[in-house]
Amino acid sequence: xxxxxxxxxxxxxxxxxxxxxxxxxxxxxxxxxxxxxxxxxxxxxxxxxxxxxxxxxxxxxxxxxxxxxxxxxxxxxxxxxxxxxxxxxxxxxxxxxxxxxxxxxxxxxxxxxxxxxxxxxxxxxxxxxxxxxxxxxxxxxxxxxxxxxxxxxxxxxxxxxxxxxxxxxxxxxxxxxxxxxxxxxxxxxxxxxxxxxxxxxxxxxxxxxxxxxxxxxxxxxxxxxxxxxxxxxxxxxxxxxxxxxxxxxxxxxxxxxxxxxxxxxxxxxxxxxxxxxxxxxxxxxxxxxxxxxxxxxxxxxxxxxxxxxxxxxxxxxxxxxxxxxxxxxxxxxxxxxxxxxxxxxxxxxxxxxxxxxxxxxxxxxxxxxxxxxxxxxxxxxxxxxxxxxxxxxxxxxxxxxxxxxxxxxxxxxxxxxxxxxxxxxxxxxxxxxxxxxxxxxxxxxxxxxxxxxxxxxxxxxxxxxxxxxxxxxxxxxxxxxxxxxxxxxxxxxxxxxxxxxxxxxxxxxxxxxxxxxxxxxxxxxxxxxxxxxxxxxxxxxxxxxxxxxxxxxxxxxxxxxxxxxxxxxxxxxxxxxxxxxxxxxxxxxxxxxxxxxxxxxxxxxxxxxxxxxxxxxxxxxxxxxxxxxxxxxxxxxxxxxxxxxxxxxxxxxxxxxxxxxxxxxxxxxxxxxxxxxxxxxxxxxxxxxxxxxxxxxxxxxxxxxxxxxxxxxxxxxxxxxxxxxxxxxxxxx
Numbered sequence: 160x161x162x163x164x165x166x167x168x169x170x171x172x173x174x175x176x177x178x179x180x181x182x183x184x185x186x187x188x189x190x191x192x193x194x195x196x197x198x199x200x201x202x203x204x205x206x207x208x209x210x211x212x213x214x215x216x217x218x219x220x221x222x223x224x225x226x227x228x229x230x231x232x233x234x235x236x237x238x239x240x241x242x243x244x245x246x247x248x249x250x251x252x253x254x255x256x257x258x259x260x261x262x263x264x265x266x267x268x269x270x271x272x273x274x275x276x277x278x279x280x281x282x283x284x285x286x287x288x289x290x291x292x293x294x295x296x297x298x299x300x301x302x303x304x305x306x307x308x309x310x311x312x313x314x315x316x317x318x319x320x321x322x323x324x325x326x327x328x329x330x331x332x333x334x335x336x337x338x339x340x341x342x343x344x345x346x347x348x349x350x351x352x353x354x355x356x357x358x359x360x361x362x363x364x365x366x367x368x369x370x371x372x373x374x375x376x377x378x379x380x381x382x383x384x385x386x387x388x389x390x391x392x393x394x395x396x397x398x399x400x401x402x403x404x405x406x407x408x409x410x411x412x413x414x415x416x417x418x419x420x421x422x423x424x425x426x427x428x429x430x431x432x433x434x435x436x437x438x439x440x441x442x443x444x445x446x447x448x449x450x451x452x453x454x455x456x457x458x459x460x461x462x463x464x465x466x467x468x469x470x471x472x473x474x475x476x477x478x479x480x481x482x483x484x485x486x487x488x489x490x491x492x493x494x495x496x497x498x499x500x501x502x503x504x505x506x507x508x509x510x511x512x513x514x515x516x517x518x519x520x521x522x523x524x525x526x527x528x529x530x531x532x533x534x535x536x537x538x539x540x541x542x543x544x545x546x547x548x549x550x551x552x553x554x555x556x557x558x559x560x561x562x563x564x565x566x567x568x569x570x571x572x573x574x575x576x577x578x579x580x581x582x583x584x585x586x587x588x589x590x591x592x593x594x595x596x597x598x599x600x601x602x603x604x605x606x607x608x609x610x611x612x613x614x615x616x617x618x619x620x621x622x623x624x625x626x627x628x629x630x631x632x633x634x635x636x637x638x639x640x641x642x643x644x645x646x647x648x649x650x651x652x653x654x655x656x657x658x659x660x661x662x663x664x665x666x667x668x669x670x671x672x673x674x675x676x677x678x679x680x681x682x683x684x685x686x687x688x689x690x691x692x693x694x695x696x697x698x699x700x701x702x703x704x705x706x707x708x709x710x711x712x713x714x715x716x717x718x719x720x721x722x723x724x725x726x727x728x729x730x731x732x733x734x735x736x737x738x739x740x741x742x743x744x745x746x747x748x749x750x751x752x753x754x755x756x757x758x759x760x761x762x763x764x765x766x767x768x769x770x771x772x773x774x775x776x777x778x779x780x781x782x783x784x785x786x787x788x789x790x791x792x793x794x795x796x797x798x799x800x801x802x803x804x805x806x807x808x809x810x811x812x813x814x815x816x817x818x819x820x821x822x823x824x825x826x827x828x829x830x831x832x833x834x835x836x837x838x839x840x841x842x843x844x845x846x847x848x849x850x851x852x853x854x855x856x857x858x859x860x861x862x863x864x865x866x867x868x869x870x871x872x873x874x875x876x877x878x879x880x881x882x883x884x885x886x887x888x889x890x891x892x
Contacts, residue, residue, distance in 0.1 A: 160511055160512060160513060160514065160577060160803065160806070160807050160810070161508065161509055162412070162509065162511075162803075162804055162807045163509075164227075164231065164509070165508050168227070168228060168231055171228060171231060171232065172231045172234075172235060174208065175210075175231075175232050175235045175236075176235050178208060179239040182198075182200070182204050183198070183201055183240065183241045184239075185240070185467060187201065187242075188239075188241075188242060188467060189467070191242035191324075192242075192323075193324075195293050195318065195326055196242055196293060196294075196323075196324050196325045196326025196327070197243050197273075197293065197294040197326045198242040198243065201241065201242060201243065202243050202270050203270045205241075205243075205245065205270065206270025207270070209222050210245065210248075211249055211267055211268045211270065211274075212252060212268040213228060213232065213249060214229055214250070214252065214253040214356075214505075215252050215253055215255075215256035215268060216253075219256035219257065219264065220265075220268070221253075221256050221268065223505070224505065225504055225505030225506045225507060226356055226359060226360075226418050226421075226504035226505060227415070227504070227505075227507055227508070228505075229363075230359060230360060230363035230414060230418065232245075233246055233360045233361075233363040233364040233367070234363045234366055234367035234370075234411070235367060236364050236367065237365055237366065237368035237369075237475075238367035238368060238370065238371040239371075240368065240467055240471050242325075242326065243291055243294070243326065244273070244274075244275045244289075244290040244326070246290075246357055246360035246364060247274070247276045247290045247291060247357065248267065248274045248275060248291070249360065250276055250299075250353045250354075250357045250360070251267060251274035251275060251276055251297065251299045252268050252274060253353060253356075254299045254306065254353050255267060255274070255299070255340075257349060258306060258346060258349070259340055259341065260308070261338045261340070263297055266296075266297075267297060272297050273294050273297070274295065274296070274297040274298070274299065275289050275290050275291040275292065275295040275297070275298055276289075276290070276298065276299055276300070276353070276354065276357060277298050277300035277301070277309075277332055278354065278478075278479055278480070279301075280301045280303065281300045281301065281307075281332045281333060282301075282302050285332050285333025286329065286330070286333070287329070287330060287332060288328070288329050288478055289327065289328055289330055289478070290325075290326075290327060290478045291326050291327070291328075292311075292316055292326070292327055293316065293326045294328075295311055295328075295330075296310065296311060297309070297310060297311070298311060298330065298332060298335075299350075301347065301350050302337070304343065305340075305341065305342040305346065306339075306340045306346045306347065306349070306350045307337045307338060307339055307340060308337070308340055309332050309336065309337050309338075310335060310336040310337075310338070311330060311335050312335070315330050315331055315332075315334060315335040316328045316329065316330040316331075317329045317330075321474070322473065322477075323467075323470035323471045323474035324470075325471065325474050327478050348500045351499075351500040352502040352503070353502065355429075355432050355499065355500065355501065355502050356504070358432050358433060358435065358436040358479075358485075359417060359418065359432060359435060359436070361436055361439075361440075361475065361476060361479070362410070362414050362435045362436040362439040363411075363439075364475065365410075365440055365442070365443040365472065365476065366407060366411045366414065366439050366442075366443070368443055368468060368471060368472055368475075369403070369442055369443040369446040370404075370407050371468065372446050372447060372450040372465065372468040372469075373400060373403060373404050373407065373446060374885075375450065375464065375465055375468070376400060376449075376450035376453040376454070376465065377391065377885040379453060379454055379465075380396060380397070380400070380453055380887055381887065388888075389887075390453075391881070391887035391888045391890075392887075392888045392889070392890050393890070394874070394877070394878065396453060397878070397885075397887045398874065398877040398878070398881065399449050400450070400453065400881060400887070401824075401877040401878070401880035401884070401885065402824070402877060403442070403446045403449055403450075404821075404880060405801070405880060405884075406438075406442045406446075406797075406825070407443075407446065408801065408804075408821060409438075409797035409798075409800060409801050409821075409825055410438050410439040410442050410797070412797070412800035412801065413431075413434070413435050413438055413439075413793070413800060414435045415509055415511075415800075416431070416796060416799075416800050417431045417432055417434075417435050418504050419507055419509055419511055421501050421502065421504045422504050422507040424501070428501060429498075429499030429500075429501055430492035430493045430499070430789065430792075431489070431793075431796065432499070433486070433489045433492075434485070434486070434489045434789060434796070436479075436482070436485050437483075437485035437486045437793070438793055439476075440475075440476035440485070443472040443476075444472050444473050446472060447468055447469035447470070447472035447473060448469065450465055450469070451468075451469045453465075483786070486786045486789055486790060487782060487785070487786050489786075489789040489792075490782065490784075490788065490789040491785060493785065493788065493792070494779055494780075494784075494785045494788070511803055513577040513578070513580065514577055516575060516577070516578050517575070517578040517581035518581065519578075520563060520572065520574055520578040520581055520582050521578075521581040521582060521584065521585050523560070524582045524586070525585050525588075525589075527555070527558055527560055528586075528589040528591060531551060532551070532589065532591070536548060536550075536551060540589075540590045540591055541592060541712075542590075542592060542858070542862065543592060543594060543666075543712070543713035543714065544592065544595055544666050544667040544670065544713070545714060546590075546592030546594070547594070547595040547596075547628065547670060551591070552595065552596065553624075553625040553626065554625075555596070556625025556626075557625065559571060559572055560572075560582070561596060561600075561623075562596070562623070563578065563579055563582055564578075564579045564600075565600075565603075565623070569607075569623055570623045570624070575810055576806045576810045577806060577810060580802075580803075580806055584755055588755075595628040595670070595671075598629065598630065598631055599622055599628045599629045601631075602622070602629040602631070602675045602694070603619055603622045603623065603629075605675065605692075605740060606618055606619045606622075607619060609731040609732040609740050610694070611727075611728040611729075611730070612728070613726065613728030614694055614728055614729055614731065617728075618673055618729075621672070627671070627672035627673070628667065628671050628672065629667075629672065629673045629675060629694075630665050630666065630667040630668040630673070630674040630716075631674065632647075632662040632665050632668075632675060632676035632677070632695070633662075633676075633677050633741070634662065634663045635660070635661060635662055635663055636661055636717070642677060642741065643687040643738070644686055645677050645678065645690060646660060646679055647659070647660025647662060647677075647678050647679065647720065648660055648678060648679050648680075649678035649679070649680050649691055649693060650680075654727055655725060655726045655727055656693065656724070656725050656726075656727065656729075657722055657723070657724055658676070658693065658695060658701075658722075658723040658724075658725065659720055659721060659722060660678070660719075660720050661717065661718070661719050661720070662674070662676065662718045662720070663717050664715050664717075665704075665715070665718045666714075666715040666716065668704045668716040668718050669706065669714070669716055671697055672697060672698065673695060673696055673697060674694070674695050674697055674718065675694055675731075676692070676693050676694070676695050677741060678690065678691055678737070679691075680734055680735055680737075681735050684735070687738050688738070689735055690735065690738060690741075691730060691732070691734050691735055691736065691737045692732055692736075692737040692740040692741060693725060693730055693731065694725075694729050695720070695723060695725055695729065696725070696729075697718075699723050699724065699725070700722075700723070700724075701720060701722045701723040702718065702719070702720055702723055703719040704716050705719070711858065711861035711864065711865055712858065712861070713862075713865070752799075752801065752802040752823055752825070752827070753798065753826040753830045753863075753866050754798040754826055756830060756862070756863075756866070757791070757795045757798055757826065757829065757830050757833065758795050759855065759859075760791070760830070760833060760834055760837060760855065760856065760859040761791045761795060763851075763855040763856050763859070764791070764840065764841055764845075764856055765788060766852040767841040767844055767845060767852050767853060767856060768784050768788065768840070768841060770844070770850070770852075771841060778841070784840060787837065787840050788840075790833075790836075791836070794825075794829035794830075794832075794833055795829075797829070798822070798825055798826035798829055798830075801818075801821050801822040801826070802826065804818055804822070805818040805819045805821075816883040817879055817880040817883040817884040820876040820879045820880050820883075821876075823870065823871070823876055824873055824876040824877065826866070827863070827866035830863040830866055831863040831864060831866070831867055834859040834862075835863075837856060837859075838859075838860045841853070841856055878890050
């Protein structure tokens with residue numbers, strides 16, 4: 160797997176970044192806006208850098224570069240609000256290079272002629288709005304079964320003031336001079352493929368724009384003070400920005416995912432192209448609104464640049480029309496067999512495959528479950544801790560499949576994060592809960608790192624043998640996510656400790672042998688300095704486990720500790736050093752996501768839409784249903800990409816700020832939103848458990864709530880993202 164660009168692409172990106180920082184400064188953008196949204200000097204400079212020849216084949220005099228290369232350039236163009244129809248000109252030049260161009264190509268790639276695209280068939284829509292239409296000399300268009308080049312003059316266009324002063328213009332393409340480039344199916348498919356690629360390049364520009372708007376807003380939120388503190392400390396301001404930077408990152412990697420899928424001819428790639436533009440258009444618009452609001456009233460003034468980003472974010476994709484039509488198009492391609500033509504994206508260096516080691520481990524885990532899960536065990540399966548079965552757990556340990564990421568000498572496989580992820584996916588496919596194994600694995604890692612000889616002998620060895628599982632005891636009834644406010648006391652008694660207190664949400668405590676517990680050992684220092692971590696036997700005298708049932712068909716527990724004695728060997732880390740131990744455990748716990756659960760939900764909703772009749776036909780045939788399912792699939796893809804990025808970072812030892820929290824935040828929030836929407840879509844059947852699909856949809860709605868709370872609430876993760884990814888000041892005391 161590779162989320163990184165190569166040295167040549169890095170040089171390409173950096174070259175354009177430096178050029179555009181200089182030649183497309185906001186001062187230059189403002190000046191271009193006053194001149195109708197076009198900067199001739201910028202255009203000539205872009206041509207000199209080879210911008211318009213990038214996607215032209217080498218045999219036609221171009222550079223023969225790939226779509227990913229062009230997307231990197233467009234991301235920089237978006238970041239700097241570069242004036243002019245750059246993506247359209249790149250695609251027009253590509254068409255002129257691949258079709259007989261009547262000598263037009265040279266002028267376009269040299270920057271002497273401004274070229275753009277018409278998005279609709281001029282045989283039926285001769286008058287169209289064009290990106291760069293106020294200044295374009297050449298328009299490449301479809302006319303019935305032919306592809307034509309249209310030569311515009313001033314009498315063919317009407318230029319008006321527009322929302323973002325972006326140089327759009329309305330042109331009567333039917334009256335202008337036309338040159339036939341090519342006719343027939345091959346020419347039309349090439350034109351269609353070029354429009355598909357344009358969607359990806361426009362999406363990349365919007366991604367770059369949105370990221371820069373967030374940078375400007377975050378910088379302002381650090382500088383501007385109110386009530387004696389930077390306004391970035393206010394969660395009402397920082398949390399929306401954290402959600403948006405997560406959405407922006409997800410949108411960028413959705414584009415990359417689609418480019419990679421096109422290169423490998425992956426089934427369904429055609430439906431994902433419009434999804435990439437829809438998502439990035441939606442996200443850029445939302446970012447433009449929220450970042451402007453960060454500036455308050457100053458954002459409304461023309462003295463601040465943020466309004467430029469707001470208007471461009473909204474206007475750029477709208478020249479193509481309503482972005483909701485992109486969602487509609489994706490739905491038709493997914494569910495109504497609407498055709499699409501994939502562009503030739505050229506060489507692609509990124510790779511999102513997990514690799515052969517991961518696939519091998521996944522096959523082995525799959526074989527294990529197929530061999531082991533009898534009908535009786537399959538009936539025992541459950542999505543929660545209740546799905547734990549000691550027999551299967553032990554057999555997994557004996558097969559060295561329980562903790563495959565552990566070293567071989569400790570009963571694992573030395574599996575990479577990729578292979579561990581692939582194995583977990585197979586667990587999910589078989590419906591086998593990993594709650595007990597996942598929590599126990601995390602606790603085993605903490606004991607291995609911080610535990611005494613006694614703890615390793617009595618607790619870690621049985622864990623690795625598959626004989627016991629462990630529970631987690633952080634939360635208390637009065638402190639919620641503020642685990643540093645723990646009041647459960649550990650008091651010295653001789654050479655050991657006495658523990659008294661209450662822990663809430665100790666899921667699995669009813670079947671676990673030990674609980675990892677954070678206790679207060681010093682009440683006379685700041686709360687985060689007086690905590691110590693212990694591993695506590697749940698069968699010890701003084702421990703009471705009381706069930707707490709949840710509305711997602713899942714049991715958790717409240718546990719009481721009344722004079723529970725443990726030896727000092729069951730202390731993990733230094734006295735009053737619990738924060739260090741807990742930070743290590745959170746590092747292990749954070750990240751991941753729920754993409755697999757999301758995908759199962761959407762598949763179940765698809766099945767219900769095929770079963771439900773509405774107005775005499777299957778609900779799945781309705782445009783509205785197709786759009787909502789397509790939207791949910793977009794969320795699944797983004798969740799997957801954010802999760803894979805966190806894996807890639809872990810595998811390569813890279814510090815990508817807040818990569819794990821982003822994956823968890825996005826997938827859990829999208830899961831909750833989609834489960835609610837798809838429950839609505841398939842109602843009232845989805846309210847029942849009449850079919851397995853209906854039962855899964857209504858369970859998903861209940862289950863999804865918990866995903867936004869487990870391993871840190873969404874609010875906690877937003878704070879982490881705001882601080883780490885945006886550099887905003889700490890919002891929690």
